Amino acid sequence: MVRGSMLSIHQFGWKFLISSEWNPTQGDEHYGALLFIVGTLMTSVLALVIAIPLAFSTSLFVAEYFKGTRVASIVSTMVDLLAGIPSIIFGLWGFYILRPFIVSMGLSPQGYGIFTSGLILAIMIIPYATSLSNTTISMVSNELKEAAYSLGATRLEVIWNVILPNARSGITASYILAFGRALGETLAVTMLIGNSNIMPTGIFSTGNTMSSVIANQFGEASGLQLSALVEIGLLLFVITTIINAIGKFIIKKFA
Amino acid sequence: MNLTTILSQKANANDLADSFIGRKIKDRVFLGVVILFSLLTISMVLLIIGTLVFKGHHQINWAFFTQTAPNTFDAMMAKSSGQLIPGGIVNGITGSLYLVLIASIIAIPFGVLIGIYVYENQQSKYASFLRDTADVLQGVPSIVIGLIAYLWVVVHVTHGYSVLAGSVALAIMMLPLIMRSTEESLKMIPDTLKEAAMALGTPYYKVIWRVLIPTSFSGLMTGILLAISRILGETAPLMLTTLGNPEITWNITKPISAVPLLIWQFYNDPNMVDLIWSSTLFLMGFVLILNLLSKWIAAKRKI
Numbered sequence: 074m075v076r077g078s079m080l081s082i083h084q085f086g087w088k089f090l091i092s093s094e095w096n097p098t099q100g101d102e103h104y105g106a107l108l109f110i111v112g113t114l115m116t117s118v119l120a121l122v123i124a125i126p127l128a129f130s131t132s133l134f135v136a137e138y139f140k141g142t143r144v145a146s147i148v149s150t151m152v153d154l155l156a157g158i159p160s161i162i163f164g165l166w167g168f169y170i171l172r173p174f175i176v177s178m179g180l181s182p183q184g185y186g187i188f189t190s191g192l193i194l195a196i197m198i199i200p201y202a203t204s205l206s207n208t209t210i211s212m213v214s215n216e217l218k219e220a221a222y223s224l225g226a227t228r229l230e231v232i233w234n235v236i237l238p239n240a241r242s243g244i245t246a247s248y249i250l251a252f253g254r255a256l257g258e259t260l261a262v263t264m265l266i267g268n269s270n271i272m273p274t275g276i277f278s279t280g281n282t283m284s285s286v287i288a289n290q291f292g293e294a295s296g297l298q299l300s301a302l303v304e305i306g307l308l309l310f311v312i313t314t315i316i317n318a319i320g321k322f323i324i325k326k327f328a
Numbered sequence: 329m330n331l332t333t334i335l336s337q338k339a340n341a342n343d344l345a346d347s348f349i350g351r352k353i354k355d356r357v358f359l360g361v362v363i364l365f366s367l368l369t370i371s372m373v374l375l376i377i378g379t380l381v382f383k384g385h386h387q388i389n390w391a392f393f394t395q396t397a398p399n400t401f402d403a404m405m406a407k408s409s410g411q412l413i414p415g416g417i418v419n420g421i422t423g424s425l426y427l428v429l430i431a432s433i434i435a436i437p438f439g440v441l442i443g444i445y446v447y448e449n450q451q452s453k454y455a456s457f458l459r460d461t462a463d464v465l466q467g468v469p470s471i472v473i474g475l476i477a478y479l480w481v482v483v484h485v486t487h488g489y490s491v492l493a494g495s496v497a498l499a500i501m502m503l504p505l506i507m508r509s510t511e512e513s514l515k516m517i518p519d520t521l522k523e524a525a526m527a528l529g530t531p532y533y534k535v536i537w538r539v540l541i542p543t544s545f546s547g548l549m550t551g552i553l554l555a556i557s558r559i560l561g562e563t564a565p566l567m568l569t570t571l572g573n574p575e576i577t578w579n580i581t582k583p584i585s586a587v588p589l590l591i592w593q594f595y596n597d598p599n600m601v602d603l604i605w606s607s608t609l610f611l612m613g614f615v616l617i618l619n620l621l622s623k624w625i626a627a628k629r630k631i
Contacts, residue, residue, distance in 0.1 A: 130365030138362060148366060150623075151373045157619040158376065159561020160470075161588050162608050165595065166376050196372050227355040250467075257469020259564035264595070284471045284564070291568055306475040310468060317467035 095270045095286075104301035106308060108272055112187070112280035113309075115273055116262060117255035119191030120198060125248060127195070128202035132244075135203070136210035137232065149207065156200035164264035167193040172265065181277045185267030188276045193265055194255045202251035205324075209243025210236060242327030249320035253313050259284040283309045377612070384609030387602055392416035392610075397574060397590055397603075417607050419576050420590040426578065427491060427570070427586055428556055431498035436552060439503050443510025444536060459511075462504035473500050474565030482569060491580040494570035498559045505555040513547020514540060546625050553622035557615045563588035587611045 095104055131152060139145040171193060172184035180188065213236050221231045237244075267279025268289055281289075283305050294302055391414065398406075398415030406414055442462075446455045477497035486492055517540065525539045541548070571583040572593060591607050594600035 127365050127369050130362040131369050133362050134366040138359065148370060151370050153623070154377075154616060154619070155369075155373050157557060157615055158612060159563070159588060159615060161561065161563045161591055162376070162380070162612055165591070165604060165608055166379060168595070170375075170379055199369055199372075227351050229355040229358045230351070232358075253467055257467075257471065259469065259471040260592070284469060287471050287475065288564055288567060303475060303479065306472045310472045313467055313469055313472075314464055317464065321463055 104298065106283070106301075106305050108270060109281055109283040109286050109305060110308070112266065112273060113256055113282040113284070113312075115187050115276070115280070116190045116194055116266065116282055117252055119187060119276060120194035120255045121248065121252050123192060123195035124198050124202055124251065128199045128206065128248075128251070129244075131199065132203050132206040132210055133232065136207045137236065138228075140211060149203075152200045152203055155196070156204075160197070160258060160260045163193050163197050164261035167261060167265045183267065183279075185265060186277050186279045187266065187273055190262045190265040190282075191276070193261050194258055197258060197261060198251040198255050201254050202247050205247030205250065206240065206244040209240040209247075212243075213239045242323050246320045246323040249316060249323065253316040253320065256313050256316065257284060257309060259288050263288045380605060380609045380612055384605035384607075387606030388609065392606060393421065394418055396576065397585070397593070398600075399574070415603075417587060417590050417603070417610070419574060419585045420587040420607070421610075422576050423570075423573070423585040423589075424560060424587045426584065427494050427498060427566070428560060430491065430495035430580065431502055431559065432552070432556065434495060434499035435502035435506055435555070438499075439506025439551075439555075440510050440541075440548060442503075443507045444514065444540065446507070447511045447514040448536075458507075462507050465500065466504040466508075469564075470497075470501060470562055471564040471568070473497050474568035476500070477565060478568045486581045488581070489569060489571035489583040491570060491577075491582065491584045494566050494584065494586070495580075497565040497569050498562065501559050501562065501565070502555040505558060506551050509551025509554065510544070510548055513544040513551065516547065517543050546628070550622045550626045553618050553625070557618035557622065560615050560618070561588055561611060563592055567592065587614075 095108060131148065135145045135149045135152075139148075167189060172189060174184075175181055175189055176184040217235050217239065218231055221235045226234070262282050263285035266281060266285055268281050268285060269279045270281055270286075271279070273280040287302050287306055287309075290298065291302055393416055395414070395416040396419040397417055402414055442458055446458050449455045474497050477493050477500065481493035481496050482489055521543065522535060522539060525535045530538070566586050566589050570586065570589070572585045572589045573583045574585070577584055587607060588611060591604060591611065594604045594607065
């Protein structure tokens with residue numbers, strides 16, 4: 074990959090990271106990845122913000138409130154199914170169901186944009202965020218919880234003061250890994266973000282992410298543009314690997 | 329006792345009662361929020377599956393499984409006269425199966441062997457290096473894997489979009505999944521079993537072949553099925569490696585179609601809208617059945 078992006082690295086150097094210009098016009102080619110880096114970060118952070126309350130509630134539902142019951146196993150199977158649905162199906166569903174819904178809410182004229190993609194990404198990463206936190210939450214020892222109950226603590230207080238501090242590292246790690254997933258998601262985002270090479274101005278603005286620009290422009294790209302796309306891929310690889318390494322590090326350190 | 333002490337005691341008791349009720353209420357409200365949000369998550373799953381079944385079922389017919397994808401002109405004609413779109417997705421189905429087959433041929437032996445190696449040499453540096461590599465590989469976005477397969481295979485080996493490139497991309501995605509699941513299922517085998525075989529003087533390769541693999545077989549199957557269900561729906565890497573093909577082909581140096589690629593094509597073609605839903609329904613059904621099958625095997629093994 075480094076070899077494939079050499080052409081672009083030579084041409085632009087470090088400016089590739091901070092330039093927000095993306096101009097494939099012949100003779101006046103100029104590429105910078107800043108737009109896409111910002112787009113990727115915005116969608117993924119938004120996805121994480123939306124996903125955390127949902128994922129945390131689901132984890133508590135499965136691993137604490139209804140632990141071991143039939144309802145819990147149905148809920149966790151459903152969430153697992155969510156992990157099995159391919160990315161393109163989320164994209165289609167977002168395009169045909171979620172997008173009109175957002176238009177009718179008057180949030181955005183076309184329904185495309187950072188917000189729509191963030192929303193669909195949030196749904197997609199919920200299973201990744203729950204699976205590990207489920208295990209850590211259910212692994213908090215019963216004696217600790219019972220001790221707190223015997224002091225008269227309510228369930229909420231037990232969750233807040235006993236379970237959370239004990240399961241914190243596992244929960245954090247699972248959200249970081251889910252964030253890593255969100256960074257690399259391609260198709261669902263490509264179908265919903267609007268694919269415009271402008272700097273996003275807010276969460277309802279359209280934009281482009283690192284993965285969606287590769288998916289969109291790869292077919293027609295050659296020469297310098299191809300090399301620039303490969304460099305974006307390389308950047309994406311580096312970023313996701315760092316994020317995942319942080320997640321794994323937290324798991325290892327506190328396990 | 330004077331009045332002030334009594335009063336202050338009473339106030340304390342009141343405070344206590346208030347705060348106790350307050351805590352109770354907070355507790356209840358939190359439970360309510362948890363249930364509400366969990367139901368919201370579940371309803372997303374049901375909504376997505378429901379939409380697909382509702383919109384997709386009427387295009388599922390015999391032709392859907394026996395004919396290749398229609399061209400856009402035929403679809404437009406059928407649409408304007410209010411008929412079902414002719415044709416099906418058989419080129420996608422055969423393509424997907426072919427890609428998965430070749431990817432499995434590449435990934436399963438490697439994955440299982442590396443898994444066995446890592447299990448047998450828990451402590452070695454090389455094993456932990458392999459384990460870390462698998463972790464990294466698992467976190468790499470699928471489109472980046474597509475780019476890698478493009479740079480390796482499309483540019484240097486087949487000099488054009490090809491089945492081989494797509495299979496290599498999918499195999500790279502399967503490899504860490506199979507490796508980890510092999511290791512995990514081997515870990516579940518009691519050591520005594522292995523030691524018994526060793527005590528009988530069985531050579532090491534025979535212990536692996538006749539004891540470890542058969543006893544962990546259902547675990548291996550679960551891992552393989554899960555990995556296949558994961559890659560069946562992958563679209564992004566295939567867009568960069570196999571491109572798509574309106575004909576059925578078995579030549580591994582030629583471009584090929586796949587169900588997710590067809591869905592992407594239909595999505596980009598306003599005349600094909602009706603076919604999207606049925607192909608999506610088919611794809612999701614296939615993936616979920618594999619998924620549930622693997623879970624079922626895993627659950628059966630536990631008993």
